Amino acid sequence: MRSYLALVWAVARKDFLVEFRTHERLTSMGAFVVLIGVLFNFAIDTAVVRPQALAAALIWLTIIFAGMLGMGRTFRLEEQDGALTGILQSPIPLDALYLGKVLGNFILLSVTVLLVFGVFTMFFSLRFSGNPAMLFGVVTLGVFGFVSLTTLFSAMATRSSMGESLLPVLIFPLLVPVVVFGTTATDRLFAGRPVAEVSGNLRILGAFAIVFTIAGAWLFRFVIEE
Amino acid sequence: MSQTQTRWAVGILGTLGVATVIVLHWMVFFWVPTESTMGIVQRIFYIHVPAWWVAFLGFGLVGLCSAVYLWLGDERLDRAAVTGAEAGMVFTTIGLLTGPLWGRVAWGTWWAWEPRLTLALLLWFIYLGYFLVRRSTVNPEQGKRLAAVVGVIGVLDIPLIHVSVTWLRSLHPEAVILNAEAPMSLDGSMGATIGVGLLAFTFLFASLFLARYTVAGYEYQLTLRDAASGGTQGVGV
Numbered sequence: 524m525r526s527y528l529a530l531v532w533a534v535a536r537k538d539f540l541v542e543f544r545t546h547e548r549l550t551s552m553g554a555f556v557v558l559i560g561v562l563f564n565f566a567i568d569t570a571v572v573r574p575q576a577l578a579a580a581l582i583w584l585t586i587i588f589a590g591m592l593g594m595g596r597t598f599r600l601e602e603q604d605g606a607l608t609g610i611l612q613s614p615i616p617l618d619a620l621y622l623g624k625v626l627g628n629f630i631l632l633s634v635t636v637l638l639v640f641g642v643f644t645m646f647f648s649l650r651f652s653g654n655p656a657m658l659f660g661v662v663t664l665g666v667f668g669f670v671s672l673t674t675l676f677s678a679m680a681t682r683s684s685m686g687e688s689l690l691p692v693l694i695f696p697l698l699v700p701v702v703v704f705g706t707t708a709t710d711r712l713f714a715g716r717p718v719a720e721v722s723g724n725l726r727i728l729g730a731f732a733i734v735f736t737i738a739g740a741w742l743f744r745f746v747i748e749e
Numbered sequence: 750m751s752q753t754q755t756r757w758a759v760g761i762l763g764t765l766g767v768a769t770v771i772v773l774h775w776m777v778f779f780w781v782p783t784e785s786t787m788g789i790v791q792r793i794f795y796i797h798v799p800a801w802w803v804a805f806l807g808f809g810l811v812g813l814c815s816a817v818y819l820w821l822g823d824e825r826l827d828r829a830a831v832t833g834a835e836a837g838m839v840f841t842t843i844g845l846l847t848g849p850l851w852g853r854v855a856w857g858t859w860w861a862w863e864p865r866l867t868l869a870l871l872l873w874f875i876y877l878g879y880f881l882v883r884r885s886t887v888n889p890e891q892g893k894r895l896a897a898v899v900g901v902i903g904v905l906d907i908p909l910i911h912v913s914v915t916w917l918r919s920l921h922p923e924a925v926i927l928n929a930e931a932p933m934s935l936d937g938s939m940g941a942t943i944g945v946g947l948l949a950f951t952f953l954f955a956s957l958f959l960a961r962y963t964v965a966g967y968e969y970q971l972t973l974r975d976a977a978s979g980g981t982q983g984v985g986v
Contacts, residue, residue: 672902679895683885693878693899696871697906703913731909738905745819745894 530615534623535630541600542631552593552635559585560646574647579710581647583702585639587669590632591694594673595680595687597624602681611747621674621743625736628670636666653712660725661712665705668732672697675739678746700731755963762956769949773942781942790854793847795942799950800843801869806954807837808872811879812904815897827893828965830900831883834876836957840950841873864914871910875903889972 542548563581567574574581601607610620643649651658676693680686708724777795784791810833818826848866849859860866883896 675898675902679882679898682891682895683882684887685881685885689878689881689885692874692881696874696878696910697902699871700906700909700913703917707917727909727912734905734909735902738902742819742898742901745898748894749888749891 527616527619530619531623531626534615534620535626538624538627539630542627548593548596548631549634552589552631553638555589555592556585556635556638557642559588560642564646569647575649575713578643578647578649578713579706582639582643582709583665583706585643586632586636586666587698587702589635589639590666590669590673591690593631593635594628594670594677595690597628597674597677598681607681607747617744617747618740620747621678621740622736624678625667625671625674625739628674629667632666632670633663636662649713651713652715654718657718657721657725658709658712661705661708661721661728664725664728664732665701668728668735669698669701671732671736671739675735675743675746678743682746682749700727704728704731755959759956759960759963762952762959766949766952766954766956769945769952773945773949776942776945781938784939788854790851793851795946797844797847797851798943799946800840800847802947803950803954804837804840804844804872806951807833807835807840807958808876808904808907809833811837811876811900815900815904819894819897819901824969825966827897828962828969830897831893832958832961832965834879834896834900835961836954838873838876838880839957840954841869841876845869845873862914862917864911864917867914868907868911871914872903872907875899875906879903 567577598607601610611617644651673690673694676690677687679693680689683689704724704727708721708728711720773795777792781792781795783789811830814826814830814833817823818830845866848869852861852863852866853859879896879899882899883892886892886895
């Protein structure tokens with residue numbers, strides 16, 4: 524068990540180190556987040572619509588679009604250098620490889636999510652009056668579910684001639700539970716509603732994350748093998 | 750089944766299907782009484798509900814066959830899965846077209862974010878993804894595996910999507926003026942018409958399924974023959 528976790532961590536750590544040195548994905552996701560905030564500012568007439576009322580929707584859609592941008596490139600580096608063949612020939616179990624990639628992506632996207640909240644709070648002067656621990660739980664579970672699904676489909680995109688253009692068609696319909704329960708919970712927390720109103724959302728987001736992490740770990744081998 | 754037996758089976762099931770569809774239309778237009786609250790537009794349900802029944806049958810087959818295909822690697826299961834997906838797609842389209850026709854009259858709008866309607870649209874897109882992935886690989890075997898993965902993920906996600914869209918409705922009760930199934934108390938003749946509808950569509954589904962499954966088998970044999978003779982790759986199903 525310990526050596527299995529060490530393998531998972533080795534994959535995540537490698538991705539993290541590469542990212543730390545190249546800043547490739549974080550730069551593109553970070554720039555996307557700031558720029559989309561700027562565009563939203565021009566697109567939304569704040570005299571008509573209060574940004575506070577739209578906050579949850581804007582935040583979650585930005586997380587998802589930024590996530591697609593970054594997560595879609597999960598296997599890009601390995602693919603370019605033929606390194607994927609090397610990893611597949613190494614004795615690492617494929618589910619550990621998948622979980623490592625999920626963990627790496629999760630850390631990466633979590634950093635971006637912090638930026639999303641920071642930028643949007645600043646740009647739109649959002650006020651948060653809810654329970655921060657609950658918001659943390661909602662976002663963490665939602666992002667984890669999103670990442671577990673996107674990592675699997677990103678592997679699929681590397682094996683397909685359509686590449687990343689395949690991702691939105693495949694992922695958007697499947698992401699409906701994350702969008703529905705993530706946005707409504709965030710919306711209620713921003714409005715300072717009681718914690719009991721979002722505990723159901725938290726459970727479904729948790730179920731989504733668990734189901735697709737387990738399913739992804741099993742299905743990954745069928746996607747990545749040539 | 751031999752080739753002749755399959756032809757007979759497809760022929761018999763298809764004839765039964767077409768015959769019952771004709772009977773169904775006669776019943777819908779001339780026999781069954783008009784529903785008191787919704788009026789004449791309610792008759793679309795005798796086509797709509799059976800279309801959904803077989804669409805779900807098709808998608809159930811996709812999920813089941815895909816999972817077992819990944820597990821056992823049996824070609825026939827993949828053929829059954831793609832056949833189920835194609836039939837499911839056809840009947841989902843029928844459901845998606847007849848639903849708004851009814852909605853225009855009953856709800857006064859072509860589209861409402863009614864849970865079943867939303868779920869149907871999402872299902873349609875999930876299986877669009879299934880076909881896109883299937884055709885997007887150089888190696889057809891890999892395309893089959895990728896599609897099976899989409900099939901399994903799709904089936905796992907459907908209950909969660911269902912919970913989401915149903916739960917959202919409780920936030921927006923005004924979106925639903927009429928519940929699609931609950932308010933109809935079926936009288937005997939209506940029950941009979943729905944019964945014939947279900948039977949008709951099941952026959953149609955079975956004959957389409959068998960025919961398409963057989964064709965998929967031929968296509969596979971063609972691919973094998975082409976590969977053996979060193980020729981170009983055959984049709985990827």
